[in-house]
Amino acid sequence: MRDKILKQDRRALARAITLVESGREDHRAQASELLESLRGAGKQALRVGLSGTPGVGKSTFIESFGMMLTEKGLRVAVLAVDPSSARSGGSILGDKTRMEHLSRNPNAFIRPSPSQSHLGGVARRTREAVALCEAAGFDVILIETVGVGQSETVVAEMSDLFLLLLAPAGGDELQGVKRGIMEMADIILVNKADGDLKTTAMRTCADYAGALRLLRKRPQDPQGFPKAMTVSALEENGLETAWDEMTTLVEWRRENGHWDARRAAQARFWFEEEVRQGLLAKLRQSPARETMAAIALEVENGETTPSRAARRMLEEHLAS
Numbered sequence: 001m002r003d004k005i006l007k008q009d010r011r012a013l014a015r016a017i018t019l020v021e022s023g024r025e026d027h028r029a030q031a032s033e034l035l036e037s038l039r040g041a042g043k044q045a046l047r048v049g050l051s052g053t054p055g056v057g058k059s060t061f062i063e064s065f066g067m068m069l070t071e072k073g074l075r076v077a078v079l080a081v082d083p084s085s086a087r088s089g090g091s092i093l094g095d096k097t098r099m100e101h102l103s104r105n106p107n108a109f110i111r112p113s114p115s116q117s118h119l120g121g122v123a124r125r126t127r128e129a130v131a132l133c134e135a136a137g138f139d140v141i142l143i144e145t146v147g148v149g150q151s152e153t154v155v156a157e158m159s160d161l162f163l164l165l166l167a168p169a170g171g172d173e174l175q176g177v178k179r180g181i182m183e184m185a186d187i188i189l190v191n192k193a194d195g196d197l198k199t200t201a202m203r204t205c206a207d208y209a210g211a212l213r214l215l216r217k218r219p220q221d222p223q224g225f226p227k228a229m230t231v232s233a234l235e236e237n238g239l240e241t242a243w244d245e246m247t248t249l250v251e252w253r254r255e256n257g258h259w260d261a262r263r264a265a266q267a268r269f270w271f272e273e274e275v276r277q278g279l280l281a282k283l284r285q286s287p288a289r290e291t292m293a294a295i296a297l298e299v300e301n302g303e304t305t306p307s308r309a310a311r312r313m314l315e316e317h318l319a320s
Contacts, residue, residue, distance in 0.1 A: 052165030
């Protein structure tokens, strides 16, 4: 499978992503071995995280933006994490069916994955899917998250740029956007800047630009960033300008050492995250599972406090 991925075999890439998404222990071992064999292979793609409120037009933007990039000769991968059904665990929206033109493009690869109830809708193995796409030689990887929430913190730890896509609205919408998300965004794109909404979009963009100026300047940004811009995914206006701003920011970070520092910090973050997830997995296995159920029952009955019960659980099963 390794050689086929390096030769840009799309079917092999799809099978590899299915492998890393599997929760089976034998599949996890195979996936780990595959990823280790691909370490350092391929190219360093530009990882772009993208989020926005429901109905803002993320799928339309991704399709228009992706088509523009492929016309420039770039290979684009889209990792779109769909919301999962609480009952079946399956995807609900089916982003691939809403990107009809891009999904047929030979220089594009779209992989919708169910969030499987993981934090904020970002699939736990999306980071490994990103590594596989880089090994397969893709130039740009777009990582779409579900809605606006905690998922932005996770996607920021696997991307080089973070875009926040918003719709034209008044001051109430501005008040509703959390400061934390604003601080994470490298570029805010006000979509649907067309037709009757064009004037509203420009006014909204000015509001966000003013809000960004009130935030403390980040050391990893040049003068003028982060910034707000208007785009129309439907009419394909402003996409070229947005791409130019993205490349300007990336080049500045590369020249000033922020790119490598960010990638190194992300690697450390995901190492620690894997340790945390591994410990939780062990606590869900027997005999720890039975012990946890028994202690949980004591907590429910008011026989002990949650903090004391947690300490006892950890002391019994994670003692060195």
